[in-house]
Amino acid sequence: MKALRIFSIATLFMAVGTFAVAQTKTETFKVSGNCGMCKTKIEKAAKDAGAKDASWDADTKNLTVTYKSSTTNTAKIQENIAYVGYDNVGATATTEAYDKLHGCCKYERTAVATDVAKADCPVMMVRIAAKRTERKWTAAK
Numbered sequence: 844m845k846a847l848r849i850f851s852i853a854t855l856f857m858a859v860g861t862f863a864v865a866q867t868k869t870e871t872f873k874v875s876g877n878c879g880m881c882k883t884k885i886e887k888a889a890k891d892a893g894a895k896d897a898s899w900d901a902d903t904k905n906l907t908v909t910y911k912s913s914t915t916n917t918a919k920i921q922e923n924i925a926y927v928g929y930d931n932v933g934a935t936a937t938t939e940a941y942d943k944l945h946g947c948c949k950y951e952r953t954a955v956a957t958d959v960a961k962a963d964c965p966v967m968m969v970r971i972a973a974k975r976t977e978r979k980w981t982a983a984k
C-alpha cells in the first residue's frame with residue numbers, strides 16, 4: 844500500500860513536470876526605451892529569442908512576453924533585447940550596442956547626457972547634429 848502511494852506521488856510529480864515543460868508562460872518586465880522605433884526593435888528582439896507574443900509600452904516601459912517554456916525562457920529574451928541595445932531588468936546592453944541605437948532611441952542611461960534624452964526626436968536630431976559639428980570644429984583646430 845505504501846509503495847503504491849509513493850508510486851502515485853511520483854507519477855503525479857512526473858505529470859506536473861511534463862506539464863511545466865510544455866507550459867505557456869506570460870511575463871512582464873521593464874525594458875528601457877523611448878519611442879515607437881524602440882518598441883519595434885524590442886518586440887522583434889523578444890520574438891527573435893522565441894517569444895510568441897511581445898508587447899512593449901513606451902509609457903510604463905513594461906514588456907509583456909508570452910512564450911512556451913519548452914522553446915525559450917525569460918533570461919534568453921532579456922539577453923537578446925540587451926544585445927540590440929536595450930537595458931532591461933535581466934540584462935544590460937554593451938556600450939557598443941547602445942551607441943548603435945538611433946538618436947531618438949538613446950534612452951536615458953545613468954552615464955548618458957540627460958539633456959537630449961527626453962527631447963522629442965526632431966529636436967534631438969538637430970542637437971546631435973549640432974554637437975557633431977561642434978566636435979569636428981574642435982578637432983580641426
Ligand SMILES: [Cu+2]
Pocket residue numbers: 876877878879880881882947948949
Ligand atoms: Cu526609439
